Amino acid sequence: LTQCQVSEEVAMKAERVKNRTVLDVLRSKRLCFMMLINGFITIVMSFYYFALSLQSVSLHSNRIIGYTLSGLVEFPSAVVVVPLLARFGRRCISYTSLFICAISVSIAPFIQGVFYLLQRSLNLRSLSPSDLSIFYFTLGALSCAAGVCAFALPETRGMPMPEDFDQVNxxxxxxxxxxxxxxxxxxxxxxxxxxxxxxxxxxx
The missing domain is CATH 1.20.5 (Single alpha-helices involved in coiled-coils or other helix-helix interfaces)
Structure with a gap:
């Protein structure tokens, strides 16, 4: 937190700046650019989260066990993400995770013979009149695009918090x-x- 504190000169400069309004936010090209990228990344992450939550009941023949397994998967990620953020920063973790999601979802239709527990659900899905592989490839393409957009975001690790629009990286x-x-x-x-x-x- 000490490294994120701004200097007194920057703080005094921010105090002299006039009060900002919502129109000032829309006029700022930097903030509009950040909002567009973060909004797109948030939409893609929501697709993944709700898709996995809705499909979690198919992980096991017992729907309650499948839903419980989907919840238990989040515990390791919640523990690991804190030291990773402190070590690599938010930007690196963001685009790495998005690219991993893109690769994982893209190869998901081809791994029904690798994981024994998933053979039943994946083989039954192949009998569906709609081709679910298109859904997986669409999510993979969106995740890859979000990972590319994450490259354009600034790194926030060890950087002071901006006090005004002009100070935004x-x-x-x-x-x-x-x-x-x-x-x-x-x-x-x-x-x-x-x-x-x-x-x-x-x-x-």
Whole structure:
């Protein structure tokens, strides 16, 4: 928490900033970009969570046992995620988890012969009139796209919390375009200054 504290200069600067409104949030390109990416990632994660929750009853012939197994699976992840976040950061964990989900869901239709406990449910699903493999591949594609979008998010580990919109880290992708625009503006200003000096020398 000490590393996340901002300096006194930044805090005083934030106090001098006028009060922000919702319209200011919508005008900020950085915040709109972050909201779009985080919103898409949240939607994809909701697909996975509710899909697994609704399909948990098919893990076992007894629906109560299947639902209990789906709940027990969450305990190891809840214990492991805390040290992983402290070690690697939120951004790395996000895109790694999304890519693992994409790979796991994409190969799920082909593993009915590998796991004995899943043979019955997966073989019965293959008799369904609708092809569930399309559903798995769709979830895999969405998860892969969300993992790519997670690369554009900024890393928050060890970084101070922003006090204003201007202090928000734009991330690697948006930051690249911001730096490119600033470099173009600097080049244009330097060229215009050179032209003015050349015109002044010519007039003399």
């Amino acid at each position: 734009p991330g690697p992708l948006l930051g690249y375009f911001i730096r490119r625009r600033q470099n173009n503006e600097t080049d244009q200003s330097s060229r215009s200054a050179s032209k003015r000096y050349a015109n002044n020398d010519a007039s003399k």
